[in-house]
Amino acid sequence: MVRGKGRQDRKSGTFGSVDRLPSGRYRAQYFGPDGRRYKAPTNFLTQQDARAFLSVVQADIIKKAWQPPGVEVAEEVKLTFEEYAERWIKERDLGDRTREDYRDWLDSHILPVLGRYPIGSIEESDIRLWYGKLNPDTPTLRARVYGLCTTIFNTALTDKKVPVHRNPCCIKGAGSAPRAKVIRPATLGELETIVMTLPPRFKLMALLATWCALRFGELTELRRSDIDLPRRRIYVRRGVVRLKSKTRGIPVRKVKSPKSDAGIRDVSIPPHLIPVIEDHLRDHVGAGLAALLFPSVTDDTEHLAPSTFSRHWYRACRVAGRWVEGDSDDPDGKDHADLTLHDLRHTGAVLAALTGATLKELMDRLGHSTPGAAMRYQHTANDRDTAIAVALSKFVEPESDIDDPGNGRATLRPARRPRPSGSGSRRRPRS
Incomplete structure (x- = not known):
């Protein structure tokens, strides 16, 4: 028999092809969903039997239950x-x-x-x-x-045992959402007001959240042994996670390591915070090395509850002008602070960036393992855009007509009046 004659005799619109071999038997072939050609595992005595095999394969493909030959068949085809x-x-x-x-x-x-x-x-x-x-x-x-x-x-x-050959979740952009809240980092003036309004036992929390970029869970697990004043270091090794499950009506809190290796870090303490830390250790922290820096108000061996701190934080935000009165335009219709303790990390990131810190240095200080996470904490300082604009003009103006007194408030010099054409003395051409 001429090679390929069976494919030439194939009827239009049928699934797969059936070839008659020199032995008189029939061979069934088809293209799978993966684009590859497959042969039946055996040859058939009649063309009708070969067609019946192809019909079963086609039905499996339609039901998305098809598996390539040689792949282990799913244990539970109807697995929900x-x-x-x-x-x-x-x-x-x-x-x-x-x-x-x-x-x-x-x-x-x-x-x-x-x-x-x-x-x-x-x-x-x-x-x-x-x-x-x-x-x-x-x-x-x-x-x-x-x-x-x-x-x-x-x-x-x-998973070869699961009959899934394509991820049906194909909606573009559905897995990401725009930031619901536009964070406005606290200014130094607002930070000062907040710190002065907070009770003495909580002042250092706001300062460490800003200048050392620590999270609430990291702050509430800090212990006396984690503070190294001679080396001006804070050793971040643990954090407190508040779970949804409760014991006797109280949410369960679990001490655990940071979720990434980048979260385990040594944070340098700015020198101006050293006296504040010394005062806090003396007045509000137990003598033992395991004593919590910010313990519960009622039990110094228990972790501080977020709700306890929030009452004082909201009052401080209101005094600092970081409070929003609820109205019909607000989704919740409730009064709320537009600044959280966690947002102070953004203030700290801005201040660190203004010192000339590189992205890698910011990642290390913030405890981030990816540049994308660190970039979310980058904001433009209030007067930096004006300073950048002033610097740009210097590229095209040899004698800049812009004065920048250094406070970010640029002023324009009076423009030079152009000399009328033909006026003034001219040099004689050399003889």
């Missing part, structure tokens, strides 16, 4: 998304707070809609329909829930 998600979160190496968040997002937003479907049958249209029902008024939560769903499907793609 909920069953796989439960297995996924159980086997995942997650932090306690992250696990709680993922559990909440699955139970509240993902499983009620997608959980009952076989994971291999979920298509892009199903994801779009589900995503469209997520609350658009909470864009950050919406993006994080979508991102979790995407991550679960990405893991399923690498």
Whole structure:
């Protein structure tokens, strides 16, 4: 028989091809979803049997249950998304707070809609329909829930026992959300007012959050042994995480290492803070090396509760003018501070950048492992843009008509009046 004659005899519109071999048997071939050509594992006595095999393969492809030959067949072809998600979160190496968040997002937003479907049958249209029902008024939560769903499907793609061949989460930009809050770093004047308004036991918290860029969880776990005054160092080795679970109605707090190696760091203390730290250690910290710098008000062996600090923080923000009165334009309609203790890290990052610190140095000081995370803390100092504009003019003006007294307030010199054409004395040409 002429080679390739079977393909020439193939009927238009049929799936795959059936070739008659010199032995009289029939060989079935087809192109899989991955674009590769595959042969049936055996030859057939009749053309009808070969066509029946191709029909079964085509049905598996349509149902998204097809597996390439040689790949282990899925143990559970009808494995639901909920069953796989439960297995996924159980086997995942997650932090306690992250696990709680993922559990909440699955139970509240993902499983009620997608959980009952076989994971291999979920298509892009199903994801779009589900995503469209997520609350658009909470864009950050919406993006994080979508991102979790995407991550679960990405893991399923690498699991040969799970019948998923394509991630249906293909909505462009759905996994990211614009920053809901535009952070305005505190000025030095506002910082001074806040520190002077806070009770004495909390003044150093605001100062360390700014000048040493420490987080609330890092501050509340600092102990006397973490402060090295002779070397002017703070050793950041641990932090407190507040979990959603409660014991006797009180949220559980867990001491743990930073989530990245970059979070474990030695932070240099600016010299002007040394006297303040010495006073705080003397007046508000126990004598033992394990004594907390900022303990609970009622028990100096327990960690400070965020709600306790917040009452004093809100009052200080109000005095400093960093308070927003609730109105109809506000999403919550409530009075609130437009500055948090964590936002003081932004002030510290700006001040550090103005000293000429490089991005790598800022990453080390802030405890960030990626440049992108550190860049989120970069802001333009109030008068820097004017100073930059003044400096730019010097490239094109040999004799600058701009005076900059050094306070960022540039003033223009009076423009020179051009000399009328033909006026004034002229030099005689040399003879």
